[in-house]
Amino acid sequence: xxxxxxxxxxxxxxxxxxxxxxxxxxxxxxxxxxxxxxxxxxxxxxxxxxxxxxxxxxxxxxxxxxxxxxxxxxxxxxxxxxxxxxxxxxxxxxxxxxxxxxxxxxxxxxxxxxxxxxxxxxxxxxxxxxxxxxxxxxxxxxxxxxxxxxxxxxxxxxxxxxxxxxxxxxxxxxxxxxxxxxxxxxxxxxxxxxxxxxxxxxxxxxxxxxxxxxxxxxxxxxxxxxxxxxxxxxxxxxxxxxxxxxxxxxxxxxxxxxxxxxxxxxxxxxxxxxxxxxxxxxxxxxxxxxxxxxxxxxxx
Amino acid sequence: xxxxxxxxxxxxxxxxxxxxxxxxxxxxxxxxxxxxxxxxxxxxxxxxxxxxxxxxxxxxxxxxxxxxxxxxxxxxxxxxxxxxxxxxxxxxxxxxxxxxxxxxxxxxxxxxxxxxxxxxxxxxxxxxxxxxxxxxxxxxxxxxxxxxxxxxxxxxxxxxxxxxxxxxxxxxxxxxxxxxxxxxxxxxxxxxxxxxxxxxxxxxxxxx
Numbered sequence: 001x002x003x004x005x006x007x008x009x010x011x012x013x014x015x016x017x018x019x020x021x022x023x024x025x026x027x028x029x030x031x032x033x034x035x036x037x038x039x040x041x042x043x044x045x046x047x048x049x050x051x052x053x054x055x056x057x058x059x060x061x062x063x064x065x066x067x068x069x070x071x072x073x074x075x076x077x078x079x080x081x082x083x084x085x086x087x088x089x090x091x092x093x094x095x096x097x098x099x100x101x102x103x104x105x106x107x108x109x110x111x112x113x114x115x116x117x118x119x120x121x122x123x124x125x126x127x128x129x130x131x132x133x134x135x136x137x138x139x140x141x142x143x144x145x146x147x148x149x150x151x152x153x154x155x156x157x158x159x160x161x162x163x164x165x166x167x168x169x170x171x172x173x174x175x176x177x178x179x180x181x182x183x184x185x186x187x188x189x190x191x192x193x194x195x196x197x198x199x200x201x202x203x204x205x206x207x208x209x210x211x212x213x214x215x216x217x218x219x220x221x222x223x224x225x226x227x228x229x230x231x232x233x234x235x236x237x238x239x240x241x242x243x244x245x246x247x248x249x250x251x252x253x254x255x256x257x258x259x260x261x262x263x264x265x266x267x268x269x270x271x272x273x274x275x276x277x278x279x280x281x282x283x284x285x286x287x288x289x290x291x292x293x294x295x296x297x298x299x300x
Numbered sequence: 301x302x303x304x305x306x307x308x309x310x311x312x313x314x315x316x317x318x319x320x321x322x323x324x325x326x327x328x329x330x331x332x333x334x335x336x337x338x339x340x341x342x343x344x345x346x347x348x349x350x351x352x353x354x355x356x357x358x359x360x361x362x363x364x365x366x367x368x369x370x371x372x373x374x375x376x377x378x379x380x381x382x383x384x385x386x387x388x389x390x391x392x393x394x395x396x397x398x399x400x401x402x403x404x405x406x407x408x409x410x411x412x413x414x415x416x417x418x419x420x421x422x423x424x425x426x427x428x429x430x431x432x433x434x435x436x437x438x439x440x441x442x443x444x445x446x447x448x449x450x451x452x453x454x455x456x457x458x459x460x461x462x463x464x465x466x467x468x469x470x471x472x473x474x475x476x477x478x479x480x481x482x483x484x485x486x487x488x489x490x491x492x493x494x495x496x497x498x499x500x501x502x503x504x505x506x507x508x
Binding site for chain 2 (some may be wrong): 024025027028029030031119123126127189190192196197198199200265266267268269270271272273274
């Protein structure tokens with residue numbers, strides 16, 4: 001029953017994310033006309049388009065990459081509690097499981113670029129590893145900062161610890177830093193170094209048809225999963241007045257998702273060497289500072 | 301024995317590195333003439349080390365879009381170039397807006413686009429001094445393209461420039477930066493600095 005919740009959230013969330021993505025695009029591009037059906041039309045187009053093959057690809061990994069990506073999104077989502085006592089998978093170390101999903105995403109995106117056996121996807125793959133790893137590091141500090149006040153690595157306990165004050169307030173640097181991780185794991189905008197446009201969409205440069213559709217769906221699945229996780233860890237998840245818990249979780253997830261989509265389309269991506277410097281010299285020390293603030297706050 | 305061209309493909313060979321001393325296999329590939337991030341028609345032979353351009357050779361010059369028909373067309377061509385730069389900065393929606401302005405000639409929509417681009421941090425995202433040519437870098441050229449001012453040439457642009465070539469600007473740049481530099485030049489400048497060189501004698505057949 002609880003496992004069904006994960007699939008339901010993904011099945012509803014993925015098309016909604018695609019529609020939000022399109023709406024924001026239309027708004028910024030200044031286009032007119034109905035936008036709601038366009039994602040569906042593109043999906044149908046991709047579904048019936050011929051699938052491309054490169055010379056001697058690593059077929060197994062090429063097929064497995066989008067599948068593993070969706071699985072990672074679903075596994076990450078499985079530790080998000082929908083209401084008190086209702087968690088698809090109850091784990092005492094839920095937040096570690098999510099951390100694992102983040103780290104393995106780097107592997108999956110790398111494999112996706114690697115297995116095409118073509119130069120542009122391969123450059124995208126290596127580049128994503130270089131950026132993805134420090135971003136995951138960044139999120140680890142932030143997540144520890146969220147676990148400190150709860151004195152637990154279990155996600156229901158982290159939600160419970162936010163009854164008096166949500167982590168987004170308690171740990172002001174945490175949410176923005178965590179959102180950067182979200183942009184990175186869902187390959188979006190300023191942190192899209194795997195599928196970037198200067199490589200003709202990088203790891204996805206050589207795929208078309210249903211393979212491309214699968215990859216796009218996988219990215220959206222990770223976006224939905226990340227949004228639910230961010231809503232849970234930083235915005236109190238199911239906590240809220242009047243409305244039932246699951247509804248609060250959905251509202252907060254949708255809010256994070258919209259912020260992510262907008263951020264993905266309005267912020268520019270800097271060349272990779274600058275981003276590396278920015279990550280190691282500015283953002284990681286900021287994450288340390290965030291952890292210090294959270295630690296001192298938890299000691300009081 | 302190393303090198304050669306087994307199965308018609310040159311073997312990857314290491315080369316002295318221009319960045320950090322880490323010697324990677326050099327890989328030579330031909331890009332263009334039709335890649336979304338390059339000016340249409342331009343075909344380059346790039347020798348890469350990872351994502352670093354070691355050397356470049358122009359195989360085919362870009363198409364030249366004749367802009368002598370009027371300043372409206374000149375502005376539109378400049379805006380489409382700016383749109384390609386915005387796309388390289390992962391600002392696809394703004395690039396679309398930019399192309400729409402160029403197509404519909406609604407110049408009054410330009411200030412709002414410029415505001416959006418400024419807020420996106422696009423300028424900060426481009427390293428200062430990247431692709432400096434005749435005193436202007438990619439940043440400056442992008443801003444000028446977005447202003448969409450008409451007017452033929454600038455006083456310090458002449459055919460007898462300093463002999464600087466596109467391939468010299470590209471050597472040592474990371475892939476993304478190289479794409480930004482290529483897309484930042486207008487057609488006339490690009491044609492001038494990207495001449496197709498007469499085929500050099502292949503002294504080291506297969507050794508790229």
